[in-house]
Amino acid sequence: MVRAVLALLVMTFRHNSNEFVCRSVMMKINLFSVSGGSNDSFFHRISSTDALESYTIHKEPTIASRLAKELDLTVLFFEQSVIAIDSFSFDHNLSTVNDFLKKITSIKIAKVFVIDGELLQNYIKANVTSLETGHTEITETEASKQFQALMYRAHELGAQDTFIHLSNEDDTAYATFKVDGELSDETYALKNYSFGRAIVASVYDGKKGAGTQIGSFDEVTSPQEKNVGHVVTDEAGNILEKYEYRFTKTVTKAPGELLINLRSQGKAKQLSELGLPQEQVEAYKSIVFDLSKSGGMSLICGQTGSGKSTTNYACLLALPRMRNVQTFEDPIEISKPREYRNITQNSLNHSIGAMKQLSSIMRQAPDCLFLQEVRDKETARFATSIALTGHGVVTSIHAKTPFGIVQRLEDLGVEPSTLSSPEVLKALSSQVLVKTLCPHCSLPFKDLTYEEQLKHEQVLRSLKCFTSKDIRFKNSEGCAHCSKGEKGRKPILELLKITDDDLGFIINKDYLGWKKFRLSKGHKTIYDQGVLLFKSGSICLSRLKELPTND
Numbered sequence: 001m002v003r004a005v006l007a008l009l010v011m012t013f014r015h016n017s018n019e020f021v022c023r024s025v026m027m028k029i030n031l032f033s034v035s036g037g038s039n040d041s042f043f044h045r046i047s048s049t050d051a052l053e054s055y056t057i058h059k060e061p062t063i064a065s066r067l068a069k070e071l072d073l074t075v076l077f078f079e080q081s082v083i084a085i086d087s088f089s090f091d092h093n094l095s096t097v098n099d100f101l102k103k104i105t106s107i108k109i110a111k112v113f114v115i116d117g118e119l120l121q122n123y124i125k126a127n128v129t130s131l132e133t134g135h136t137e138i139t140e141t142e143a144s145k146q147f148q149a150l151m152y153r154a155h156e157l158g159a160q161d162t163f164i165h166l167s168n169e170d171d172t173a174y175a176t177f178k179v180d181g182e183l184s185d186e187t188y189a190l191k192n193y194s195f196g197r198a199i200v201a202s203v204y205d206g207k208k209g210a211g212t213q214i215g216s217f218d219e220v221t222s223p224q225e226k227n228v229g230h231v232v233t234d235e236a237g238n239i240l241e242k243y244e245y246r247f248t249k250t251v252t253k254a255p256g257e258l259l260i261n262l263r264s265q266g267k268a269k270q271l272s273e274l275g276l277p278q279e280q281v282e283a284y285k286s287i288v289f290d291l292s293k294s295g296g297m298s299l300i301c302g303q304t305g306s307g308k309s310t311t312n313y314a315c316l317l318a319l320p321r322m323r324n325v326q327t328f329e330d331p332i333e334i335s336k337p338r339e340y341r342n343i344t345q346n347s348l349n350h351s352i353g354a355m356k357q358l359s360s361i362m363r364q365a366p367d368c369l370f371l372q373e374v375r376d377k378e379t380a381r382f383a384t385s386i387a388l389t390g391h392g393v394v395t396s397i398h399a400k401t402p403f404g405i406v407q408r409l410e411d412l413g414v415e416p417s418t419l420s421s422p423e424v425l426k427a428l429s430s431q432v433l434v435k436t437l438c439p440h441c442s443l444p445f446k447d448l449t450y451e452e453q454l455k456h457e458q459v460l461r462s463l464k465c466f467t468s469k470d471i472r473f474k475n476s477e478g479c480a481h482c483s484k485g486e487k488g489r490k491p492i493l494e495l496l497k498i499t500d501d502d503l504g505f506i507i508n509k510d511y512l513g514w515k516k517f518r519l520s521k522g523h524k525t526i527y528d529q530g531v532l533l534f535k536s537g538s539i540c541l542s543r544l545k546e547l548p549t550n551d
């Protein structure tokens, strides 16, 4: 059955049918020669909705349905020049029905079914999705078409986030995009509030997807969340990309002022696909091998959007396939490739509680646990204790540097004696994502304006690359290949593979001495690696300046 939009008309019962009215109605009915069963009559009285099943509900009879609503009639339109009308109006208010039929000249009508009002309303409820919003009526097909177009644009831009802004008061709706971690200048208009609302409601209510869905889409419940799957196709219908989105709705100011974020879930990548230097890929491989063999923790820190989850997931994919891996996430950010049957993704169920759920996950006897984040004393104690008993733990934590991770764990109540035990910490890392220069339009130093050259001279001298031919600068005007001179992002990873030498510093809480020792052994911080990227012409000086410095 075609699902369509039609105003759901409420029928009110009137008690004014005196003898006179009844007689006049009878007269008019005779005029239209209603019969009880003949199929060739214009009006056709039916006692069940079975006869309606062979017709297709009309998709967009908006003007006619609005008129029916004004006249207080319950009417359903079908594509085969057929309508169904409630018997109460027909029996008691035929002149109105007659007026209605005369006025809707835009729709050809060959047959009118007359049916009990309640039966008809139930039929409409069961077969018609109402997206009617007061101003305009948008069919589900139309809403889905517009959503398809919007997500096609998001796909073209390579957006991680698509924000849909709705304001009932201003009667506006538009979308904005976040590309490579920054809001793009583009504003994608969505006509008006009702239109935008119909689109997001059709996504929230209609799209198949995993995750918790609270009720159906509305303006007052905050927040509403759901994972939705969406396939972006080209005009010919060829599949371009399959996406998983995290749909999050927040009510921003007053009811009717909504912000919907569709965040595309990351795709799991292999270590070799992260864009890391080969020696770091090899280092991670040996860490993962060690975790799978004898347990221990690999912890990463970095800001939201630094790609740390992608790196952690790459570690999980690198684990031998005979290892049982369980994840614990809130929400699931990255969907694992199907073929990794050894990895089971679990998402936090708020009604059960994190610790209870973690204990039940541990009963699945995982060799390795991916814990999205160590965020409190309980999870810190839990993660270190299972590492001590030989489990692998891959997780993230809030800290600024790999050295800071140990301090953070200590702040969360983990004893230095536990942290310095050789079974517990295996790798500590910190990650940022940095925008890379467009190779097609980046500028050599000599092409900068005199003012710019003067501005950069001192920094370049201190970096010992003033005369370098390799360094490049951003061309803010950009070119056909990029946006404002940059294209894509690259992770910078500061990785500490823990050795026995480190454990002495940890037990003595000598973090400064530890860092000094490591730097003397050639450890490269994020900033050090940023300098190398700048000197090789991969990133602009302005991006290097944004990186955390060494002090």
Ligand SMILES: [Zn+2]
Pocket: 438, 439, 440, 441, 442, 478, 479, 480, 481, 482, 483, 485, 486
């Ligand atoms: Zn360019």
